[in-house]
Amino acid sequence: MKAFRKEVLVAVLILALAIVCGSGIQFLLTLQEIHRADQAADVLISETLTAVADYGNAERERCAAAAERMASLPQVKQQRLDDLHLELLMIVNPWSPLPEGYAPELATVVGDYLMDSRCAALAWQMIQDCSAYSGGLPMICSAYRTQEDQQMLYDNKVIRVMLEEYAPYEEALVRAAAEVALPGTSEHQLGLAADIIDEIYPYLNNFQETMPTQIWLSEHSPEYGFILRYPNGTSEITGIIYEPWHYRYVGEKFAREITARGITLEEYVAWRRGR
Ligand SMILES: [Zn+2]
Known part of the structure; x- marks a missing residue:
């Protein structure tokens, strides 16, 4: 009976050890994964920053070149661009x-x-x-x-002027137009x-x-x-x-x-x- 108890105890100890070791390994693997993800994020951030800087430089050069081209255009063409x-x-x-x-x-x-x-x-x-x-x-x-939106706003305003200011319809049409533009205007x-x-x-x-x-x-x-x-x-x-x-x-x-x-x-x- 005693020997049996001892065996059980050893088995429990081995099992406990296995669980602890397993968790430890799992923990180490997770840490490793986090570290890898962190490194990948660093690389991505640095690549993005480089790309943004490159884009900014290219954009600046593009703008400077465009400004130079503009300045070299004859006056008439510059005016035409202005008119656009x-x-x-x-x-x-x-x-x-x-x-x-x-x-x-x-x-x-x-x-x-x-x-x-x-x-x-x-x-x-x-x-x-x-x-x-x-x-x-x-x-x-x-x-x-849209034209319909404006029409609705104007109609509502006319009704409000009539109700709140006791204005006759013809007068309400004019007063409303000072605050809500007529559709199309x-x-x-x-x-x-x-x-x-x-x-x-x-x-x-x-x-x-x-x-x-x-x-x-x-x-x-x-x-x-x-x-x-x-x-x-x-x-x-x-x-x-x-x-x-x-x-x-x-x-x-x-x-x-x-x-x-x-x-x-x-x-x-x-x-x-x-x-
Ligand atoms: Zn407005």
């Missing part, structure tokens, strides 16, 4: 409706919001940078609109405009201008090619009320120039035509 960008200055206001059948190439800004593919990524970059540096919470609340249909507000104060009224988002955007939007399209006191020229939330893409060069001059898009285009 003028399409970005297209005016759409109560007196200048959208061209018939205008259909911009669209791209996603974020979520369901779309804009002209030439500015969608820039708009998103601007919003992200604003979020990082302004201390506000920028939020897009309108971007590209909204910049949002161009795909080049976005309404950006601060999540802290998500209302479309003049107080919006005091929000950190608007303070930052009014200063930095030209860096991304956008202008504050309807500045205070310009509604006689633009046909739209002061909208401290409505940003329009015109390209960086024009945006910087328009903002520096402190004029509206209408005035800038008139000035360019008269040059």
